[in-house]
Amino acid sequence: NFSLICCHSNNTHLGSSVKSLSTSSLTPQNTSFSEAFNYSLYSSNNVSNLNNKNIADISNCSKETSHQNGVCRKKAYSLPHHYKPSPCFGSWRVKKQEESDQKHVYLSSPLTPQQFKQRFSLMKEWFNEFTDEQRNRVLVDLLQHIGPSQVHLLSVAIGHRLHEGCPPNCQDPISYIPAHLALIVFSYLDPVSLARASQVCKSWYKVIMCDYLWKRLSNLEKWSLSSEANNRQVNKCLRSDGSSNWRQVFIERFRLRRNWLGAHCHIRTFEGHEEGVSCVQFDDSRIVSGSHDNTIKVWNRRTNSQWSVQTLVGHSGMVRCLHLADKRIVSGSADRTIKVWDVEETTSWSSITCKVTLVGHTDIVRCLQVKGDTVVSGSYDKSVRLWTLTSGQCKMIFLDHNKPVLTVAFDERLIVSGAADTTIKLWDIQTGECLKTLEGHKDAITTLAFDSSKIISGSLDCTIRIWCLEKGLCVKILDWMSSEGHTDVIRCLAADSWRIVSASDDKTIKVC
Structure with missing residues (x-):
């Protein structure tokens, strides 16, 4: 018992009182050094095979005392007197001890060379009889039982043979096919x-x-x-x-x-109008704005300087609509006229002059659009007019709306107009015939855009509607309840093939 206690003390690095014991006091007398060394190993192995009961007995020994010659002495013990065992630590120690026991048993009885040779030959015979699928399964399972040293050996041994026997395009098939x-x-x-x-x-x-x-x-x-x-x-x-x-x-x-x-943007402010701004157009280098102060201003996008602003004066009423195209600006006003301005700019000077004034509407010109030499305008006089810019003549008048026309758009075949009578009308640009009337909005149509397949409209009813151009049916409604739309009047919108941008009296601009 004493020899076991001392060996256990050595393993746990106890105090000097135990360490000072000489090896000779723990081993039988008249033994050689090699025999003593083997004896100590045997003792250590015995300690490693102790179960929980042995450990508890050893711990209890530390509390026992013996009386020899009237002197009270404590027996040698394996743990310090102030040590308090922890349940968690004890269970961990037992678990590690069991793992050590299993490892020791495995290492203590390795296969003999003859046994290894027989079993390995049998494994090879079995492996050669397997199909490719079975071999793959065996290898996959074996990989779960190998350690780091075996993984390293595999990487070194088969690195150059990974693609042996594979076609030349095994690793990069793209490089071996024609470019097209x-x-x-x-x-x-x-x-x-x-x-x-x-x-x-x-x-x-x-x-x-x-x-x-x-x-x-x-x-x-x-x-x-x-x-x-x-x-x-x-x-x-x-x-x-x-x-x-x-x-x-x-x-x-x-x-x-x-x-x-x-929504990544950089905000810049251009100040100069004396009253509210009613319409804006822009291109790569300029911003053109029309105002209730009866003027049009041309701003340089690259600077906010007041010295770079050009002011166009000519209308006698507020400017309600604008169109900017290259060196030409077309404006519609509450004075019932449409003016065409030519803009000329060089590096040293610029000039803007009114070339043509189109007269014909009998009320405020509320909206217009320009393409090439053609202008289409809508007015509070409930009419849509088609103009030629060069001559300034009205080519055709479209009459069918019951209330003021608030928005227009056109292409080579059609004119689309929206009015305060809550309808959208499609006109044949050649004959002037009304082809379709789209109904669905509950209030005036304030803005619209269209392409070859659809019409997009905004209204005072706070909704945006998407219409099928061919059938004239509403296919989708964007409102604040179903589509996180606007909560107030839609004032203007623009659209292309993949987004719709709208602005509203609810102080927001939405992109959908």
């Missing part, structure tokens, strides 16, 4: 994945940099711009040889969409 097929494969990727794929290797980068992929993405409906904006952007992104850099074109469109959807 590789382009088709990459055309299925989204822009972010395509950019990441270009970083895989030089061969992939060379294929992905082809203009075909980026031009295709740029022309998708999700990323497309108006024809005018598209031409302007493509002409700006030219290489030295005169070809278009479609990758750069798409990068700019990607950033544009991200900024729109993420």
Whole structure:
């Protein structure tokens, strides 16, 4: 018992009183050093095989005392007198001890070379009889039983044989197919994945940099711009040889969409009008505004300086609508006229003059749109008029609305008008015939936009409606209850193939 206690004390690094005991006092007399060493190992093994009961007995020994020659002495013990065993620590120690016992049993009885050879030969015979699927299953299971040293050995031994016997395109099939097929494969990727794929290797980068992929993405409906904006952007992104850099074109469109959807903006304020601003137009370098103070101002987008502002004076009533196109500004006013202004600018001077005044409406000119040499206007006199700019003549009058016309839009075939009578009308631009009347809004139509398939309208009823152009039916309603829409009057909107931007009296601009 005493020898077991001392060995256990050595394992737990106890005090010097136990350590000072000499090895000779623990081993039988007249033994050699090797025999003593083996004896100590045997004692240690016995300690490692102690169960919970042995440990408890040893701990209890520390509390017992013996009286020899009238002197009270404490027996040697395995733990310090101030030690308080913890239940958690005890259970952990037992668990580790059991694991140690199992490991010791495993190491104490290894296979003999002959046994290993027989069993390994049997394993190889079985493995050779397995199918490929069975072999794969065996390997998968074996991988769960190997340690770090075996994993390292595998990586060194089979690193150069991983693709032995594989076809040449096993690792990179893209590099072994024709370029036009590789382009088709990459055309299925989204822009972010395509950019990441270009970083895989030089061969992939060379294929992905082809203009075909980026031009295709740029022309998708999700990323497309108006024809005018598209031409302007493509002409700006030219290489030295005169070809278009479609990758750069798409990068700019990607950033544009991200900024729109993420509401990233920089706010600048232009001050100068004496009364409220009723209408605004802009291009790449200018902002044109019309006001209730009867003036039109042309602002330089690059600066807020008052010295760069041009003021157009000519209307005798408030300016209600504007259109800006290249070097021409067309304005409609409460004085019942439409004026055409020519803008000329150089690096040293600029000039704006009124070239033509269109007279014909009998009430406020509320809305207009210009394309080329054609102007379509709507008025509080309940009429829609078609004008020629160069001659200043009215070519056709469209009469069918019962209340003031508040918004118009047109293309080569149709004119679409919205009025205070809550209806939207479609007109044939050649014959002047009313083709359809769209009903559904509960109040006046204040703004609209359309393309080849749909019409989008905003109203005083606080809703935006999307209509099927061909059938004349409302296909969707955007309101504050179902679509987080506006809570007040819709004043204006603009739309393209992938977004609608609307402004309202609820002091918000929404993008959907």
